[in-house]
Amino acid sequence: MSKVFSKVILCEYLLSMERGDGQIKKNQMILVDENKIHSVGPVPQTLPEGKEIIRLNNHLVCPGLINTHTHLPMVLFRGLGDHLTLQRWLEEIIFPLEKKMVNPEFIRVGTELALLELIKNGITTVCDMYFHTPVMAGLFESYGLRGVLAVDMLSSFSDWKKDLDDLCDTYKESQRVHPAIACHAPYTCDADLLKLSAEESQKRNLPISIHVAETEWEISEIKKQYGKTPVAHLKDCGVIGPHSIFVHCVYLNEEDMDLMAETNTPLSYNPESNMKLGSGVAPILRAMEKGITVSMGTDGAASNNDLNLFTEMDTGAKLQKLKNPSKTVKAKDIFSMVTTSAAKALGLSDSIGKIQAGFFADIIALNLNHPHLYPRHDLLNHLVYSASGREVDFVMCHGKVLMKDAEIQGVDVFRIYAEAEMIKEKIKETV
Amino acid sequence: MSKVFSKVILCEYLLSMERGDGQIKKNQMILVDENKIHSVGPVPQTLPEGKEIIRLNNHLVCPGLINTHTHLPMVLFRGLGDHLTLQRWLEEIIFPLEKKMVNPEFIRVGTELALLELIKNGITTVCDMYFHTPVMAGLFESYGLRGVLAVDMLSSFSDWKKDLDDLCDTYKESQRVHPAIACHAPYTCDADLLKLSAEESQKRNLPISIHVAETEWEISEIKKQYGKTPVAHLKDCGVIGPHSIFVHCVYLNEEDMDLMAETNTPLSYNPESNMKLGSGVAPILRAMEKGITVSMGTDGAASNNDLNLFTEMDTGAKLQKLKNPSKTVKAKDIFSMVTTSAAKALGLSDSIGKIQAGFFADIIALNLNHPHLYPRHDLLNHLVYSASGREVDFVMCHGKVLMKDAEIQGVDVFRIYAEAEMIKEKIKETV
Incomplete structure (x- = not known):
């Protein structure tokens, strides 16, 4: 037979x-x-x-497209403080709201809404950084998406050690949910926490995701504190290498890029978020010339305001043309940022990012x-x-069909929309 | 009753x-x-x-959204030479192709394909600049869209005087098709042609659409030829004022903006095209502070690569945040660029751009x-x-329903797709 x-x-x-x-x-x-x-x-x-x-x-x-930087539950903050720059937006809107709102129920609704949006936009894998990661992991399992889910080391909302133990135990055998470690940024995590993260990463064999060199403010802040660039500082703390995903990287100098290239540290380019928060334009073409693996991320929907890698590719390519008017930007290189290079950035280049036997x-x-x-x-x-x-x-x-004829399979989307609106009402009461 | x-x-x-x-x-x-x-x-x-x-x-x-700058039939060049900058893209791809391809049949198919895309994206009015304008006008009539259709004064493909007479006669009573005059740019139209255009515009009471200060190259070229900026040069030729739509305006100095503000000359901001061709970022917030009417355009699909004002608003707003990190960009100002301000730019603010009695x-x-x-x-x-x-x-x-339940009404879209593919084959033979 x-x-x-x-x-x-x-x-x-x-x-x-x-x-x-x-x-x-x-x-x-x-x-x-x-x-x-x-x-x-x-x-x-x-x-x-x-x-x-x-x-x-x-x-x-x-x-399936691969999004190497998200904060999925932040879809619930979509459209808030849209006129502000990064520091004000974080300090006046996001941090106070997170303090009041983030709990397992918020995470569940936000993640479900985000998963719908990912599926609609053809994204099958994300690398996420947020809180109550075990709640998110359960939803990735039940929806059938692939996630590298990073537990925030800095969270006051949940205990990183407990969450990480939980994830590592539960998903030891999972081919779809991969635990990871998140350090928010060199300016929010002190050197001890960065070193601890590096140790945990090595001990548990987990990738680390971290925001790096996102703004000029960060560069001067880290210079003031440590007398060096964020990349050099991270290297000294042991957070560098093929399993450390450096997100944003708007302000890299030549030495930073050389360091990243030598250590095979991948980069996540988030052009729309960098534009919307007025951060700047990452030197992506130069990074690629140096041999750095460049992937792409949407960042959270609160600073984008969507989880759409198609519009991200378009804007990201055009932004590089604007920055480098005399250089060639090839569509195949841009598309690799959401497929093959993204798979490599996540350490999954043997199993995703291509349609290939095995x-x-x-x-x-x-x-x-x-x-x-x-x-x-x-x-x-x-x-x-x-x-x-x-x-x-x-x-x-x-192997599981999540959407067919533009219809998401087996999910009551209206239930999730209604729950998102209920959370909106709670946020309203809070602000 | x-x-x-x-x-x-x-x-x-x-x-x-x-x-x-x-x-x-x-x-x-x-x-x-x-x-x-x-x-x-x-x-x-x-x-x-x-x-x-x-x-x-x-x-x-x-x-309905208003797109104040397009070259609709150029949808047929969508995706060609995507890696090139403006001058090379024009000289190596677009100008040679136009020479060989542009004829009434090309214009018909290109316009039909573009009208489908406009409808799908909720655009009901465009200001277009291209060739064989009477062919386009007929399609606007039969499809039921609104067009300010500018006849190119520089065309070697059709006779501007004949086309303009034809349009002015045929659409004298039309409430939907408005003839206009197009001057390609200060560097392609000499001073005599600009003056003639200004005269024709006054005599016939028609708006003029012109690319202005799009690149640094243009600034130095006009400086070399005339010893002034493109805006100052246009003023001296009489091409300025509320009926002259200045497109792009990436490189304006303070005096240029003062001149535009004093003369009520509207601006068409085309952020995606300016990014894709590596031209630069127009000083839109400063122009608005000066009181200039700022509208938005997609430009031709060959340099965008779509006719979509939703993605254009998103990118255009973000680009201004990137250029002016400390300033506020308000969503309502961005939305006015594709509605009320766009209507004003086209001299139609008494009849479109708002949902209002009358x-x-x-x-x-x-x-x-x-x-x-x-x-x-x-x-x-x-x-x-x-x-x-x-x-x-x-x-x-x-008052006519063009799309309902996401279905374009009364048009065989597959016929148009097939015709576009046939033109593609001809372009292939040509290159």
């Missing part, structure tokens, strides 16, 4: 990123075996047997029947500069 | 822009009488009679049932920073 595959996916256009060259092939078939990709190749004359045949005519199929089946499809995607001179350019997220109508993560 | 209205529109949320304060009211009713708004007010206990009752529950209703019925609605629009702390902020265009599912222009 011949093998029966879990899913047989027929793609009119496929951008597998297998060789990282941005090549798009026509009429390809993906065979999915439980949670993994069995094989990818041209559609044969006779189709193999499958429990489900998914025909994606007039669709562009690509790897990789997990994280697959999305964009419906190409939109006026803004015609004519089809170059679908990769359209992905980066024209797509807005609305095109995604099919999402699979770890 | 009581009056029967053409349309009775029931809005759960209404942003009328009537007083320009960005206020959103709940449970409002708009009565439409043929092509005009008869009245706006709270939903009464007994509904008036209407040929059609349109219930927009869970929708935000607002004025104004033309240009009305759009956004479906709020999207995770990225929850919770609803501030729907105006969501419009500017979170919406991506996908939310628009109802569009009315001049």
